Amino acid sequence: MEQLDADILIVGGGLNGPCLALACAQAGMSSVVLDALPAVTRSDVGFDGRAYALALASVRMLRALGIWDEVGEFAQPILEIKASDGRAGEGAGPFFLHFDHAEIEEGPMGHMLEDRYLRRALLAAIEAEPLITHRASARVLSQDTSSLAAVTLEGGEVLRGRLLIGADGRRSGVAERAGIKRTGWGYGQTALVCAVNHELPHNGIAHQFFMPGGPLAILPLPGNQSSIVWSESEPRAGALARASDDDFMTALRPVFGSFLGDISLSGQRFSYPLTLSLAQGFVAE
Template structure:
């Protein structure tokens, strides 16, 4: 029986835009601006109103933008809008231990001075990045923004059409799903997902501290899950604290004072006195990868294609690699005179991104499983491994370049 959410599409269709993007969070607008910059018309559809997406409230989210991602944002005209709100990450320190006992003497230390390109990346709050995208799209003549909900989609040999809850339709040569892990675009196309939950929840907040962080990011692995302490401008850091679902649910109900009382033994005193800044938020953690990144006239990017553990801070960076790769595939196909929505064109994007994404997802999964336990043999092995790696400059430099997003087959927009 046909899926009622899939509608017939007429031959000889006229397009509202070259490309239709469902999802106006971060990856969708980034792709829209990249494509518009090379002359393509784009419609971006998002269920939230522009006002709701422009809010200045801090929702706990901040991103560790790798150097390669910063380059892409610069190339599409975004970085100049947010650079003064960002914090360079000059060092990364990775350690292992238990709450209240401090870190193991064996640790990893990555210093940006070991590579020539500059800081490994920058920290930036979601609210500033989101607003910059909205403002940039407002000023882009080839980008049309629509606030509505997609309820159906269809594809033919000529193009794709989506139907909105308002009854309107929007058509394009290719449809892009950038609508998150529960992507309706993927579901309506019949694309299934592979993944699992970790039994962990991330507690996210901003913390003010007495001493300067000096641009150093910390990743402290504890048996229930890691605590990331990520530098923001001023004496402020963002924390992403992974705990078991049960414990996180208990901590989420605590008062701010009680929450800080359980955080302090884990956070330590290396930044002096600490206090909560703003609200706290929780996000369940899991791994989910679409079984295919493409379908007829359809492509998935960002979390719609892959969602992974935040342990290495690579979620948005992976999405922006999708953006750079897809923009390049479409641009090259256009210059060759090809149909940008043809199956062989979209297959180039999938071939480019799928293996890299699967490798990254498995690496984050393995790292989380290796470190999120209290097995004494595994603890000894990983501590000795970190200590040994820290004494190998060549290998350490490779890890630094990986963290900066400078390895692999980089899209042109990320190549400096």
């Protein structure tokens, strides 16, 4: 019988790959987590500017995996959510949908957590777990599932396991090679992502303004800081992405409004085209 490198081969060491590997380890199964990028790139503080709105179920999962103890202190509880109509130049309108954490029994409805903390904690956890082998800078080029599962890395090395998992992101090569088709389309919008400092406290309130060009999300981070996800039509978003930091903030201020006092940019800006990508299946032979 062929020598196996692990029970499970997991392609992708982003968020889902390490979470799955840790859960499998708790059940006594060994895995190899393969990621094309070097670990140092993935744990860099400026990696991609994401901050996650983690729903209660995600927090429960991270707690069960032993990750929450490492990241909880960096997370900002979301105590309220306000969704309102907004008009450029006026900020949020006077009427809004309101969700309050006091209406649910189990703690805050979610937490905001910056990607850099979550990614770093997951990488540290998989490095420390004896049942997990983490291979960074290991790009998977092909796979063979005709007998158990095998992947070939750039450079020619072949790894074998009983099961192959594709946790390699929304353009999953594993899924494509397995014949799993996708449905999807672009929304013609791009999300501009950054963090801002503000003069006044946010009090744990997340805001979503539905503007004519797309929604503006203002999501509380620890301290007087919020994560911004500003969706705009592609041409306008392109111009805003290319604008200088000063010009970008001049455009953002009237959309944001003045309810948190003056705002200033904190750190880098990022932009992500918004697309729907829905896999038609999740399992293949």
